[in-house]
Every structure is written in C-alpha cells, then in structure tokens.
Amino acid sequence: MLEKADVKTIDKVVVRFSGDSGDGMQLAGNIFTNVSAGIGNQVSTFPDYPAEVRAPQGSLSGVSGFQVHLGIGVHTPGDQADVLIAMNPAALKQNVKHLKKGGVVIVDIDSFKESDLKKAQFVTDDPYTELGLKAQVVEVPVTSMTKAALAESGLDNKSVLKCRNIFALGLICWLFDRPLEAAIHHLHHKFAKKPAIFEANSNVIRAGYDYGANIHAGVSTYRIESEAVRPGIYTDINGNTAVAWGLIMASEKSGRPLFLGSYPITPATDILHELAKRRDLGVKAIQMEDEIGGVCSAIGASFAGNLAVTSTSGPGLALKSEGIGLAVMAELPLVIIDVQRGGPSTGLPTKTEQTDLMQALYGRNGESPVVVVAPASPTDCFTMAFEAARIAIEHMTPVILLSDAFIGNGSSAWRVPEADEFPEIQPRYVPEELRKNWRPYMRDEATLARYWGIPGTEGLAHRLGGLEKDYTTGALSIDPVNHEKMVHARKEKVERVAMDIPELEVLGDCNADTILIGWGGTYGHLRSAAEELIKEGCPIAFAHFRYINPLPRNTQQILSRYKNVICAELNTGQFADFLQSRMPGLQIKRINKIQGQPFLISEIKAGVKEILGK
Amino acid sequence: MDIKQYTPAEYKSDQPVRWCPGCGDHAILNVLHKAMAEIGVAPHMTAVISGIGCSSRLPYYMNTYGFHTIHGRAAAIATGFKVANPEMTVWQISGDGDGLAIGGNHFIHAVRRNVDINLLLLNNKIYGLTKGQYSPTSDRGFVSKSSPYGTTEDPFIPAELVFGARGTFFARSIDVELATSQEVMVAAGRHRGTSVVELLQNCVIFNNGIHNHITDREYRADRTIHLKHGEKMLFGKEMNKGLVRDGFYLKAVELGTEGYTIDDVLVHDAHTPSNFLHQQLAMMDGHDLPLAIGVIRDVDAPVYNEEIDAQIAQIKSKKGFDTLRSMILAGEHWTVE
Numbered sequence: 001m002l003e004k005a006d007v008k009t010i011d012k013v014v015v016r017f018s019g020d021s022g023d024g025m026q027l028a029g030n031i032f033t034n035v036s037a038g039i040g041n042q043v044s045t046f047p048d049y050p051a052e053v054r055a056p057q058g059s060l061s062g063v064s065g066f067q068v069h070l071g072i073g074v075h076t077p078g079d080q081a082d083v084l085i086a087m088n089p090a091a092l093k094q095n096v097k098h099l100k101k102g103g104v105v106i107v108d109i110d111s112f113k114e115s116d117l118k119k120a121q122f123v124t125d126d127p128y129t130e131l132g133l134k135a136q137v138v139e140v141p142v143t144s145m146t147k148a149a150l151a152e153s154g155l156d157n158k159s160v161l162k163c164r165n166i167f168a169l170g171l172i173c174w175l176f177d178r179p180l181e182a183a184i185h186h187l188h189h190k191f192a193k194k195p196a197i198f199e200a201n202s203n204v205i206r207a208g209y210d211y212g213a214n215i216h217a218g219v220s221t222y223r224i225e226s227e228a229v230r231p232g233i234y235t236d237i238n239g240n241t242a243v244a245w246g247l248i249m250a251s252e253k254s255g256r257p258l259f260l261g262s263y264p265i266t267p268a269t270d271i272l273h274e275l276a277k278r279r280d281l282g283v284k285a286i287q288m289e290d291e292i293g294g295v296c297s298a299i300g301a302s303f304a305g306n307l308a309v310t311s312t313s314g315p316g317l318a319l320k321s322e323g324i325g326l327a328v329m330a331e332l333p334l335v336i337i338d339v340q341r342g343g344p345s346t347g348l349p350t351k352t353e354q355t356d357l358m359q360a361l362y363g364r365n366g367e368s369p370v371v372v373v374a375p376a377s378p379t380d381c382f383t384m385a386f387e388a389a390r391i392a393i394e395h396m397t398p399v400i401l402l403s404d405a406f407i408g409n410g411s412s413a414w415r416v417p418e419a420d421e422f423p424e425i426q427p428r429y430v431p432e433e434l435r436k437n438w439r440p441y442m443r444d445e446a447t448l449a450r451y452w453g454i455p456g457t458e459g460l461a462h463r464l465g466g467l468e469k470d471y472t473t474g475a476l477s478i479d480p481v482n483h484e485k486m487v488h489a490r491k492e493k494v495e496r497v498a499m500d501i502p503e504l505e506v507l508g509d510c511n512a513d514t515i516l517i518g519w520g521g522t523y524g525h526l527r528s529a530a531e532e533l534i535k536e537g538c539p540i541a542f543a544h545f546r547y548i549n550p551l552p553r554n555t556q557q558i559l560s561r562y563k564n565v566i567c568a569e570l571n572t573g574q575f576a577d578f579l580q581s582r583m584p585g586l587q588i589k590r591i592n593k594i595q596g597q598p599f600l601i602s603e604i605k606a607g608v609k610e611i612l613g614k
Numbered sequence: 615m616d617i618k619q620y621t622p623a624e625y626k627s628d629q630p631v632r633w634c635p636g637c638g639d640h641a642i643l644n645v646l647h648k649a650m651a652e653i654g655v656a657p658h659m660t661a662v663i664s665g666i667g668c669s670s671r672l673p674y675y676m677n678t679y680g681f682h683t684i685h686g687r688a689a690a691i692a693t694g695f696k697v698a699n700p701e702m703t704v705w706q707i708s709g710d711g712d713g714l715a716i717g718g719n720h721f722i723h724a725v726r727r728n729v730d731i732n733l734l735l736l737n738n739k740i741y742g743l744t745k746g747q748y749s750p751t752s753d754r755g756f757v758s759k760s761s762p763y764g765t766t767e768d769p770f771i772p773a774e775l776v777f778g779a780r781g782t783f784f785a786r787s788i789d790v791e792l793a794t795s796q797e798v799m800v801a802a803g804r805h806r807g808t809s810v811v812e813l814l815q816n817c818v819i820f821n822n823g824i825h826n827h828i829t830d831r832e833y834r835a836d837r838t839i840h841l842k843h844g845e846k847m848l849f850g851k852e853m854n855k856g857l858v859r860d861g862f863y864l865k866a867v868e869l870g871t872e873g874y875t876i877d878d879v880l881v882h883d884a885h886t887p888s889n890f891l892h893q894q895l896a897m898m899d900g901h902d903l904p905l906a907i908g909v910i911r912d913v914d915a916p917v918y919n920e921e922i923d924a925q926i927a928q929i930k931s932k933k934g935f936d937t938l939r940s941m942i943l944a945g946e947h948w949t950v951e
Contacts, residue, residue, distance in 0.1 A: 038948040182948075189946045235947040248938045259698045261690075279926045280933040281941055284697055286922070288690060289723040296687040296720070297694030300663070303681050304699035326684050415950075416942050455679040455695075455702055458658045463627070463673050465682030466666075475629065476674065 007177075011225040012071025014078030015172065017165075018095045019087030020057055021050050021064040024165035027190065028085075029066030032172055034236050035182045037413035040226030041070040043236075044378075044524065046077035046410045046598075051350050058111075058119035063094040071224045073531065075377075075524035077410060079600040083175070084135075085168050087111060087142070089120035089127050096131050104136045106171065108164065110143035140211070142167050149207035153200050163204040170208020176222050180209055230415060238411035239378040239403055239521075240267075243311075243337055244274035246385030248281060249417075251307050253386075254393050254425035259306040260285035261297030263316065266349040267405040268339035271311040291316040295323035295336070302332040303464065305454035307389055311337040314356045315346065317400075318363065324398050325364045328490065330464040331441070331450045333392035333399075336370075337385070340404040342596040351596030352406035354520055357574040360400040361549055367487045369494040371395070372548040374402040374520030379414040381407060384546060387501075390425045395497050396449040402548070404570075406598045407521040428452050435459060440474040447500075448493035498550040504543050504558050512539035514564040516608060519545035519575050522599055526568055529604035536605075538614060545575070556583050564589060566611055568604050618656065622647035625657055627677045638789030638815035639669055642736060645792055646672075646705075649799035655703045662705045663692045665712035668743050669736040669815070672707045686717030689724040692731045697919045703803065706733040710751040711741050714770050718750070725779035727918040728807040734799070735772055735812045740821035758820075772812045773896035773910070777889050783809035784896060785909040788829055789816060794840060794907050801909045807917045828900040837900040841908040843884040846876065849904050856880075857895075857903070864894050866903050884912040 015032065017025040026047055037043045048065035055062030069078035080100040086092035088111040099105065117127060124130050128137060146167045150160045166187070173183055184202050191198035212221075237245070251258035262272040262285065275285035284306075288294045295310045302308035312320065317338045327334040340356045342348025360372045371391050375384035381403055388399040430438050430451040440462040441450050453460035462474065470477035471485050506515070508530045518526040523544045530542035543558060545551070559565050559579070567576040568591035576588040591607035593599055625647045633639045650660060660678040664670035666685035673680030679702070683691050692706045706724075713721050713735050724731065740758065741747040747760035751772065755764040776784045783805045785798035795813065802809035814825045828837050839849035839857065847857040854869050856879030867874040884892075892911040899905055935941040 034946070034948070038950075040950070186946065229950050231950050233943065233947050233949050235942060235945065245938060245942070252938060257698065259694065261694050278941070279922075280929045280935055281938065282926055282930060284922060284926070286694075286697060288693075289719055292687060293690040293693075293720055293723070296683070296690035297697070299683070300681075300691035300694030300696075301698035303679075303691075304661075304695040304702065306698040308694070308698070322684055323687065330681070416939060416947065419937070419939065455661055455699055456659060458656070461658050461677060461679050463676070463680035463682065465673070465680075466684050467682065 007221050007223055009223045009225065010071065012069060012074055013083070013176070013222060013224055014067065014069045014081045015083045015085070016065060016067045016081035016095060016098055017085045017168070018063060018065040018091035019165065020090070021055065021062050022057065023064070023087045024162065025064050025087070026066050028165040028169040029068055030236065031183055031186045032169060032178070033068045033070070033411070034186055035173070035178045036068070036070045036224070037234060037236065038182050039179065040229050041224055042072060042074035043413050044069045044074050044077045044410065045412070046406065049350065058088055058090055058116055060090045060094055060120055063091045065091070065095060067098070072227050075528045076598070076601065079602055083172070085172065087164065087168065089117050089122060092127060093120050093122070093131060096133060099135055101134050104138060105133070106138045106140055106168070108142035108168070109139035110141050140171065145207060145211055146204055149204050150200055153203070155196065155200055159197070159200070163200055166201045166204045167208040170205035171212045173205070174209045174212030174221070176224060180205065232415040234413050234415050236411055237379060237382070237414040238270070238409055239375065239381040239407040240270035240339065240409070241274050242378055242381035242414065243385040243401070243403060244271050244278070246382040247275070247307070247309055247335065247389055248278060248283065249382070249422055250386045250389030250425060251283070253422055254307055254389070254427055256305065256307040256393065256427060258283045259298060259301035259308045260311060261288050261294040261301065261308070262311045263288055263291045263294045265291070265313045265316050267341055267408050268311050268313045268316075268337065270408070271337060271339070291319035292323060295320035298334060299323055299327050299330070299332060302327065302334050303330070303455065305452070305456070307335075307393065308333070309335040309337065311339070313339050313341050314343045314359065317356060317359055321364050324370065325366065325368050326466050327398040328364070328368045328370060329466050331396045331490070332464075333396055333452070335385070335388045335392050336398060336400045338400060338402050339408040340402060348596040350405065352404045352521070352570065352598055353594065353596060354402070354404060354522070354570040355574070355594070356402060357548070357571065357578065360402055361578065367491065369491050370549070371397055371399040371494055371497055372402060373399060374546055374548055375407060376520065376523035376544055376546050378407050378410045378412045380523075380546070382414065386422055390423070391497055391500070393425050393427050394449065394500070395447055395493060396428055396452060397494060402520055404521040429454070430460060439472065440464060441469050441471060443489065447496055448489055495550050498553045501547045501550075501552060503554045504545065504552040506541050506543050506558060508542040509534055509539040510541050512541050513562060514539075514566065514608070514612060515541040515543060515559065515562040516566050516568065517543050517545065517559070518568045519548060522568060522570060525599040525601055525604060528601045529608070532601060533605055533608060538609065538612070540608065548575070548578070551582065559583065559586060564612065566591060566608055568592075568599065568607065570594065570599065620651045620654060620656065622651045625650045625660075625677055627675050629674045631675050632671065633668060634819050636818035637668070638738065638817070639672070639736065641789045641792060642734070642795065642813055642815060643672060643675055645795040646734070646799060649796050649803065652796070652800050653803040655803070659701065660703045660705070661695060662707060663688050663695060664707040665717055666743070667709035667712045667741070669707055669709045670712055686712055686715070687720060688712065689717060689720035689733070693724055693727070693729045696729055696731055697922060700730070700919045700923060704731045706731050708733065708735055710735065710737045710739060710749045710772075714772065714775065715750045722775060722779040725776055725781045725808045725810065728782055728915055729918040730806055730808070730920070732799070732802040732809045733811065735810060736815045737772060737812055738815045738817040738821055739824050740817050742817045742820050746820040771897060772810070773893070776810045777893045777896070781810055781911065782807040782913050782915045784812070784892070784911045785809070786812045786814070786896070786907050788814045788825065788907060790829060791907060798909055801912060805912055806920070807915055828905050837904050838907050839904040841882045841884070841895065841906050841910055843882055843909065843912070845882055846879045847882055848879060864898070864903060884909050887913050
C-alpha cells in the first residue's frame with residue numbers, strides 16, 4: 001500500500017452517502033458511523049429516505065441518503081456535507097444542495113451513462129456544468145471495480161451489484177483513515193447468516209480501500225480528531241429505538257409489565273416495530289384497529305396494572321384526545337409518545353416539525369392538564385422515555401412525550417447504561433395502613449397522586465370512570481364545589497411534578513445579556529449555534545427545555561436575568577407563546593422555521609445576529 | 615384455584631341503582647350477579663368494563679373491579695385490560711349505540727381477534743341517555759326525535775356482524791327471560807374467546823314495547839325458540855313445532871302435519887365450526903321463523919391473549935434474555951476501554 005500523499009487534520013467532518021434506494025447507502029453509512037464511533041469520534045446521523053415506497057430505479061424520487069457528522073463537538077448531523085458519495089446521476093442532482101462549496105464529490109462513473117443521465121432528467125451530457133457544481137469531483141469506476149473484485153466469487157450479477165455500496169464504503173474508509181478490520185467486523189455481524197455474501201463484501205471493501213490507496217486521487221485524506229470517551233459498551237441507536245428501550249428500562253425499574261397499544265403511523269411506527277420484537281423480553285405490544293384503539297387498549301392495560309404506552313404522530317394524537325382525557329379523569333399512569341411530523345392534517349408525514357406542542361398541552365375537552373416532556377436528541381429519547389414512564393407511574397398521570405421525525409430517525413453512538421444508573425421507580429400502590437378504608441381517589445399528600453389499586457388484589461375492587469367523582473369517597477358526584485375542587489387537585493398534581501424534575505441548566509456564556517432557548521429535538525442545532533456564536537465574538541447563553549409542563553421550577557428566575565430572550569423553534573412560536581402565558585411580562589424574540597426540515601446552524605446564527613442588530 | 619363459593623350479593627356494590635323504574639336493565643343486572651356467582655370467579659378477579667349509555671352505568675353497581683369509560687371504546691379498553699392482566703375475567707357492557715355505532719370498529723375487531731372477554735350487548739334499538747334518537751339497530755322507517763319522518767337506512771343485525779367478524783360465540787336472550795339470560799351469561803363466561811350475548815332489552819321511556827311482537831306473553835312461546843346444544847329444535851306452547859331443513863333454508867313446521875315427525879326436526883349443534891346454520895338460526899326474527907334465544911354458537915378457536923402469552927413464553931425460552939441489557943449485548947455493539 002502506498003503512503004498517503006496529503007493528510008489533513010480536522011476536528012469534524014460531514015459525509016453524505018447517496019444512491020438509489022436499492023443501493024444500500026443506509027448500510028454503508030451505518031457501518032461507517034459505527035466504525036467512527038468505535039474509535040472515539042462523536043457521531044450524529046440522519047437518514048433521508050425517499051417519500052415513495054418504491055420509486056423507479058435511477059429516478060429522482062428514488063434517491064436515498066444518509067448523512068453522518070463525526071469528530072469532536074458534534075451535536076447535529078451537520079448542515080452540509082464535506083464529502084458526498086453519489087452512486088448515480090439522480091443522487092448527485094438531489095444532493096448537490098447538501099454539499100458545501102468546495103467539497104468533494106465521489107461518483108460512480110460507471111452509472112453516468114446517457115440513459116442514467118436521462119432517468120435523472122439531465123438535458124445535456126455534462127451533469128457537472130448543468131448543476132453548476134463547484135466541487136472537486138472524483139470519478140471512480142465503482143461498478144466495474146466491484147465486478148472485477150468478485151470475478152472469481154461465483155456470485156450472480158445481481159448479487160455482485162449489491163456489493164457496490166461496500167466498495168464505496170471501503171474507499172471512504174481509506175479517505176478518512178478508518179480501521180478496515182472494524183468495518184469488516186460489522187459486515188460479519190450483518191451477514192452472519194450469509195457467509196458467501198459476507199465473503200464477497202469483505203473482498204469488496206478491501207478492494208475499495210486499496211483502490212483509494214493506489215490511485216493517488218487528487219484529494220486529501222483526513223485525520224479526524226477524537227477525544228477520550230467514557231469507557232463502556234456502545235451501540236448505535238436512533239431516537240425511536242431509544243424510546244422503546246427507555247420504556248423497557250422503566251418497566252424493569254418499576255416491576256410493572258410493559259404494554260404498548262399502537263397503530264402504524266409515520267414517523268412513529270418504528271417504536272411499534274421495536275417493541276413488537278421485544279416479546280423476547282415479555283413486552284406486550286399490540287397493533288390495534290385504529291389510533292383510538294391504541295390509546296384505549298393502553299388505558300385498559302394501565303387500569304389492569306401495566307406500564308401502559310401508546311405511540312403515534314400528530315394526527316394520531318388528535319384521535320387519541322378523548323382517551324387521554326379519560327386517563328386524566330381516571331388518574332391512571334399512561335405514556336403517550338408523539339413523534340411529531342409536518343402538519344396540519346396529513347401534512348408532511350416524513351418531515352420534521354415541532355408543531356404539536358399546543359395540541360399536547362391543551363388539545364382536550366375540559367380542564368385536562370397532562371405532563372409534557374420532550375427529548376433533546378436521539379440518545380436522550382432513552383432518558384426521557386424513562387422519565388415519562390417514571391413521572392406517569394409515580395404521579396399517576398398521563399405524560400406526553402414529544403419526539404420528532406428528526407431525532408426519531410436520527411442516530412448517535414450510545415453508551416449502554418449500567419443497571420444502577422437509572423433509579424428504581426416506585427409505583428404508588430395502596431399503602432398497607434390505608435387498605436381497609438381505601439377509596440380510589442384518596443391522594444398522597446406530597447404529590448396529590450391517587451393510589452394504584454391493581455386488579456386481582458383482594459379488598460381493592462373499585463370502580464373508575466370518566467364521570468366526575470367525589471374527592472373523598474370516589475363515588476359519582478355532580479356537586480359543583482366538589483367538581484371545582486377536583487379540577488384544582490388534578491391541576492395541582494401536575495404542577496407538583498416540578499418538584500421532581502431537574503432545574504433548567506444554562507450553558508454557553510452565562511454572563512451574556514442574551515439567552516438562546518429552545519425545546520426538544522432542536523437541541524443539537526441550538527447548542528452548536530451558541531458555541532459558534534461565542535467563538536465568533538457574539539456572547540450568548542443557552543438553555544434547553546426537556547420538561548415543558550410543568551416547567552423547571554427555576555425557569556422564571558433564569559429567564560428574567562437576560563435582557564434578550566430568543567426562542568428558536570420549528571413552528572410559528574408555540575413554546576414562546578406558552579412561556580409568555582406562564583410568565584406575563586416576559587418578552588421573547590423568536591426564530592421560527594416551518595419547512596419540514598431541521599434548523600441549519602447557520603440559520604440560527606443569522607437569526608440571532610439579526611435580532612441583536614449585529 | 616379459588617374454591618370459595620360466592621353469593622350473588624357479593625357481586626353487588628353499595629351504590630344506588632339509578633335506571634328508570636321498569637327499565638329492562640334492572641333484570642339484566644340481577645341476573646348478571648347470579649350468573650357470576652354460578653360461574654364462581656371471585657369478585658376481585660372480575661372486571662366489568664363499559665362504554666357510555668344507560669346500560670354502561672352497570673359497572674358502578676358491581677362489587678368487582680370496574681371501569682365506566684368513554685363512548686364506544688369499551689371493547690378496545692377491555693382488550694388491553696385482558697392482554698395486560700389475563701388472570702382476570704373480563705366482562706364488557708355495551709348498548710346498541712355504544713357497541714355498534716360509535717364503537718362498531720372496536721366491536722368487530724374484538725370479535726375477530728377472539729380476545730377472551732364476555733360482551734353483553736344490551737339492545738333496545740334506541741338512544742336512551744340522549745333521550746330518544748334512532749340507533750343502528752332501529753328498523754327502517756323508525757320514527758324518533760332524530761328521524762321525525764322515519765329512518766331511511768337499514769339496521770345492523772348484531773348476530774350478522776358477529777358472524778361476519780368470524781365470532782366464536784353468540785347467544786341471545788330477552789330481559790324478561792331470566793333463566794335463559796342466566797344460562798347464556800354462564801355459557802359466555804365459560805367460553806374461551808369473545809362471547810357476544812345479545813340481550814333484547816326494553817326501554818320503558820323512549821321505546822316501550824319495541825320487542826313486543828316477540829316478547830308478549832300471549833305469543834312469546836310461538837315466536838321464540840330456545841336452542842340448546844344436542845337437543846331437537848322444538849318450540850311452541852305445546853312444544854309441538856319444530857325447525858326442519860327445506861332445501862338451503864329452514865322451515866318451521868307443526869309436528870303431525872304435512873307428514874312431519876319428530877325425526878325430521880333438526881338437532882342443534884352449537885359446537886360445529888361451520889357458522890352456516892348458526893347464522894341462519896341467528897337471523898330468524900320472529901316473523902316467519904321464531905327468534906332464537908339460548909346459545910346459538912359456541913366453538914373452540916385460538917384465543918388472542920392466550921396466543922400472545924404462548925408466543926412470549928416460546929420466544930423468551932428460545933432467546934433467553936433476562937434484561938434489556940442482555941438483549942442489547944446480543945446485538946451489534948462495541949467496547950470503549
């Protein structure tokens with residue numbers, strides 16, 4: 001192998017794999033990510049699937065992408081790519097907007113024949129000029145090199161072509177100095193049951209790596225900075241899987257069996273998929289006949305004594321409203337997962353937004369308070385799903401977890417927690433001393449949570465329901481004063497959750513006179529923007545909300561310290577409005593985006609500078 | 615197993631019953647207490663789940679676990695409850711509006727899944743709680759507050775929905791037929807899977823006498839037939855009438871006329887998997903053929919919640935994970951030292 005000509009050291013890089021949806025770009029991207037995480041890079045990824053289920057091969061609508069950001073100080077999948085791999089002309093055309101000026105494009109030149117260009121609706125035979133491409137283009141005969149590497153393999157042509165992605169992966173591993181053995185290890189895991197395919201792919205990945213080493217391509221190779229990461233066992237996890245696993249952890253820590261009642265809906269369905277697989281851990285995940293059946297089966301399971309969950313996206317949350325109201329009234333623990341997408345109505349099902357906040361907070365009849373939490377990143381989905389379950393069980397209340405398509409599908413390396421890293425969850429069982437005279441709406445004094453009488457327990461048979469109940473006896477009551485008392489009790493119960501959640505933390509330059517705030521899945525972009533602004537001489541503090549209702553108890557105290565409060569969110573200002581309703585007098589300046597896309601770091605920086613007149 | 619004997623009173627709560635005087639629900643409630651005592655499942659191992667409507671008030675009058683939920687959703691809530699806590703015996707109480715209109719989807723899917731719940735469908739062909747609108751079981755042309763000129767739509771026949779959803783158990787009784795009601799409730803309680811019991815019930819305020827063409831004492835015996843598994847299909851005050859086959863159809867005949875003898879009368883087989891004859895029997899409406907009461911269909915089939923438990927046991931023993939961590943470590947991961 002030849003020496004590398006020119007090695008650049010950088011602290012982070014964004015690589016985007018793109019090709020036809022059948023080209024296996026997600027697999028190549030995933031392995032590259034895992035190998036990078038394994039050598040100590042921080043990683044953040046985002047898949048970009050085509051909206052169509054099966055678009056024609058080589059067409060613009062059939063392009064699938066996978067973007068990964070790696071290095072140090074990585075909080076997002078990156079705004080734009082330094083290196084783009086395009087397996088065909090359609091992929092190049094669709095992804096050129098995601099490439100940095102002066103970046104590197106690697107194309108499979110074998111797939112740039114006249115017919116391929118036509119499928120991608122190019123009108124000339126010079127796609128680069130036609131696109132106005134300002135990048136270094138490296139043309140690699142990926143298809144023919146893959147065929148050559150597998151000439152002796154005995155595989156049929158179709159199987160050979162399926163290895164093209166791994167040739168490209170080999171080349172990228174060379175470009176970024178990744179250990180090939182680690183990549184081969186991942187391939188082995190992936191193709192454990194198909195030894196011939198594994199053999200072929202491990203030959204092809206070497207061929208791709210050696211090709212890079214041999215051609216003296218006129219591109220630099222890179223050494224990416226890594227930092228010592230906390231020792232432990234790591235795996236790659238996306239937000240939806242993390243939600244599922246966090247719930248399983250909560251089930252283990254509470255001793256209550258896990259039940260999911262759900263209905264397929266983009267982009268939340270992967271939670272149902274994962275928990276359906278987890279029958280191997282005793283999880284009961286069932287697909288119901290509709291969204292209402294999903295929430296209602298979960299309410300039945302909660303009454304029956306399970307940690308009960310329903311998962312959905314915005315339209316499904318709307319359908320579940322009445323059911324959630326029943327759980328509010330019956331004061332049963334219930335976790336509702338909303339992986340937000342573009343709305344209203346069917347909207348942009350595969351795209352991300354934060355537009356369900358008001359629906360989560362207020363979208364029910366009557367005075368119907370629930371706890372609302374929002375994970376900040378793919379890995380935080382684990383923690384916040386656990387938190388949602390903990391709060392639901394310990395405070396006997398429905399909890400809505402607002403994830404979104406961006407963090408639900410995005411992934412990061414995640415350290416598998418040790419058994420003792422998460423607290424035991426204490427279900428609020430009927431205390432022994434109360435059992436003789438227990439009534440179903442008796443409340444714990446500190447939290448105002450009622451007690452959970454598990455069906456099957458002798459002596460605790462009781463009736464719940466959606467009709468108002470007497471504060472003391474739990475019998476039906478239409479007494480006006482009692483109703484008002486119960487409304488206040490349910491509200492106060494939710495408000496007291498504030499005593500049981502962490503305070504708001506301030507990052508960045510705490511002494512600045514401006515604070516940037518946000519909530520949920522925009523954390524990475526906001527934090528990166530704040531860090532870059534500080535580096536660029538624009539002092540700014542940053543605080544991110546993962547607990548929305550109730551708010552952290554020091555919220556007012558923190559926000560009142562700053563002259564400028566700027567809230568950036570992917571809607572028209574729902575969280576800012578909510579904060580102002582809670583803190584009259586607080587003036588919030590806003591950065592909003594409603595395009596179905598995550599923020600770009602550059603957009604937030606520009607927004608802050610514009611507000612501050614810089 | 616619990617071998618304690620329970621009395622009907624032990625299933626009764628201390629709450630005052632608030633249905634209108636003369637409502638058919640009173641009789642059904644009393645019979646349910648008796649049927650539960652006969653079945654013998656302890657009150658604390660029993661859950662009664664209802665939707666919204668007059669009949670859905672019933673859980674408050676039971677000394678069991680109970681849940682008065684929201685309109686139409688009882689079947690879904692009962693399904694989740696049973697899957698989550700399969701040791702419990704689950705009863706669902708719904709009316710014709712709750713079960714077949716707003717809750718129609720959950721109803722057919724619960725039946726299709728064959729989840730082990732006992733579903734009492736109290737059919738009075740009217741919305742009582744909202745004071746008198748037509749329901750999905752009201753006959754075409756029925757005049758009500760919401761159909762002042764008569765309805766222009768055909769009703770559901772509950773049995774037909776049950777068979778369409780591949781139901782494994784269907785029985786029918788009438789509020790005033792106490793013994794038959796108890797018999798079918800006990801059979802429903804003992805059947806594994808979704809047991810649908812249609813109870814023709816009289817709403818004394820908004821639809822008084824709606825079932826009179828069948829229930830009136832003067833001709834009830836001639837317009838109903840009490841089916842019992844393994845017994846001849848005989849009916850009439852003198853038990854001198856019977857059901858016989860007439861080509862693809864059923865025919866009611868008087869024994870000793872037209873040459874018909876007891877040997878021609880069909881024997882009821884509730885346990886045969888084919889629902890062809892069951893459906894014909896269940897569709898008889900008291901006009902040309904007598905309305906069938908009793909257990910019409912009661913067949914064995916895989917039970918949804920039991921299949922889930924069996925699958926979990928099988929997969930758990932195969933994979934052998936005991937915790938989330940052990941499952942994750944069996945998948946792709948790497949170690950940072």
